Amino acid sequence: MKSGKTRRERVITDEVAGYITRVEELSYEVKVQDVMTRDVKVATPDMRMVEVLELFREFRISGAPVASKGELVGIISIEDLIRALRGGDMAAPVSEYMSSSVITVKAFHPVVEALKVFTQTRVGRLPVVDEFGKLVGIITKGDITRGLLRALQSTYQEEELRRYRASHLFDDIVSDRTSLILRYTVKARDFVRGGRASSSIKRALLRLGAHPQIARRCGIAVYEAEMNLIIHTTNGGTIRVEIEPHQIYMEAVDDGPGIENVDLAMQPGYSTAPEEIRELGFGAGMGLRNIQRCVDELSLESTPGVGTRLKMHIYLSEGREQLRERGDEIKSMTRQEMKQRSSRDDSSGDH
Amino acid sequence: MLLMRLLELIKLIDGEVLTEDVEMDSEVDGGCGADLMSDVLASVQPGAILLTGLCNPQVVRTAQMADVTAIVFVRGKQPPEETIALANQEGVPLISTPYGMFEACGRLYQAGLPSSEMPMSEKP
Known part of the structure; x- marks a missing residue:
């Protein structure tokens, strides 16, 4: 070489x-x-x-x-x-x-x-x-x-300040319920720009001071949802993310064609994606399953000929992340809890 | 080997760097080989290197979502311009290796790079 x-x-x-x-x-x-x-x-x-x-x-x-x-x-x-x-x-x-x-x-x-x-x-x-x-x-x-050290320090401080301001957004604004809403329009078949929304959402979450693991889970879930809009919808759809101090709510909505059998769609390996989608490395029927693994709560409502609404929740207060950060004792407890949770998911699945 | 840096990894697979401003000192925690992007999203742990045969821009997006350190294209594949552009924009290093998937993975694994593929039972 x-x-x-x-x-x-x-x-x-x-x-x-x-x-x-x-x-x-x-x-x-x-x-x-x-x-x-x-x-x-x-x-x-x-x-x-x-x-x-x-x-x-x-x-x-x-x-x-x-x-x-x-x-x-x-x-x-x-x-x-x-x-x-x-x-x-x-x-x-x-x-x-x-x-x-x-x-x-x-x-x-x-x-x-x-x-x-x-x-x-x-x-x-x-x-x-x-x-x-x-x-x-x-x-x-x-x-x-x-002089150079001073200049370095001031550029560093600017960045720190920007980060601080973003991460204290929720502390600085007083209201009965503060939330930040991000909206993205996703075009059907727009593979080149696919992932733009999820990447922006992930970056925003990290900016806001979210735990990297939370940002990762949101990113993966929204990315799969975004790819679904690109691959399967007639006219594309919208992604809406509502960030609150205690939870992140993500929603992907489209106006068709709708899913005939929601239970079947949730089943790992089930896919209606055409060959050209599979060549992109998608359409293996793992998307919804992946989302399910990343979020705390998922609901999929669909009416054929009308459209689909995918709702995803990640809870932040008393969530697994906070627990994970405490001692080892709790850590192992949480692992068990997670296992129980995933086995529950498995038994509720279609396989 | 306890620690592998990007520089050493590239040497092991005779890699060619395709993107700009790559931090060769970045640590690589493990590896993952997949052509199914959903598999990557489902199984890869943060800080891994992704070996793949897919060259479209979605690979970069997937890597970004899954906190992948760098992407290695196997079999000497050269990704299209839009993939390289996106990778440069998002700061995801792209590497091309002449070896096939099996040999590239094997070389890294043999040098001590562990697998970053999680079992399906664990959450991302």
């Missing part, structure tokens, strides 16, 4: 890229001026080195740009100061010890430009200039790290 191998290598590169993508993205989004220090302590060329020592000590900095009459002429760092100290030359002017070839970055450039300079030159700080070359700030690697 030559092609497979090359693709795999590409994927590994993607994987590596995947880890740094968000930070990388941010380093292009965040501008130098967003993270730089604006209050720049500036030295002058005729300042004595001992004054620079005082400046560094007072403001706890390790370097400063040197400007003369507003123009950037050099940069002085703690390393230069140490050289002067060693030579006992602290009375010398800054101009003797500063580096006069100054690399700068532009304030409106993305921080990635500053990062490039830092990796290429090993300098510790970069004076920041505006479009006219005027000194407006100074930037260190620490400023960039802090």
Whole structure:
């Protein structure tokens, strides 16, 4: 598998890229001026080195740009100061010890430009200039790290906040009975879009803070119901989901053709689906059976020539999910309860 | 093997990744092989990999409903564009393997990937 191998290598590169993508993205989004220090302590060329020592000590900095009459002429760092100290030359002017070839970055450039300079030159700080070359700030690697972390945190917080708001929807709204209703129209034979409704419903439930298992059970049940509307109905139908703090009610309604024998339709393996449906992996006569296994209560009403209404309930309060989350003791109890329940289902079935 | 990641799984079946931005570090808890989507919905546990011979978009929807980690198309099948598009949109990784269903499942099972197929008596 030559092609497979090359693709795999590409994927590994993607994987590596995947880890740094968000930070990388941010380093292009965040501008130098967003993270730089604006209050720049500036030295002058005729300042004595001992004054620079005082400046560094007072403001706890390790370097400063040197400007003369507003123009950037050099940069002085703690390393230069140490050289002067060693030579006992602290009375010398800054101009003797500063580096006069100054690399700068532009304030409106993305921080990635500053990062490039830092990796290429090993300098510790970069004076920041505006479009006219005027000194407006100074930037260190620490400023960039802090700035990127802040940006990361704020995007994270936005997402958290959105999630929190959705999951507290029911707590925040006071009424005697609060519910959220989702409605979807499903077209007959629309296989390409089949599953769109169930996928949206599942996502909504997870957003609202539903237990993943509840979301899964609802998703599977509605998906089977949605596929039934697509496969079997004359004009399609509608799916309505009503979410309440204590239950989820799902309903699939259509206007025909209706089911001749509801008991037979409920029987596992019984199907009226044509061959092309079976080729899609459906129509094996397991749909209603699957739904039954996912919901707490199911009712199927159908009148030939009029239509079908499938009602599904999942109970949330004192439901199995809550019980499942408690201790092991209860867990085993619930298992038993579930077994009893499923054996009841089996005996009420048609096989 | 206690833990199998997508990356190792793909190596085991000489897989080719068909979708974008696949997280190769995703853990795979088990496997399920089926061509009947209702069987998948009825039996697969969350976090499984689905091996199938079906390539239509419904496979992606089914995987999504059943919390499937990734889909493997057996016998080197290349799904149609709409399946890949939906998978990219919904973030379901698609993989193609040259092996048939039996051998692909066998390779993974032999490497220690357990079955994620629940007995019919258990609820999803």
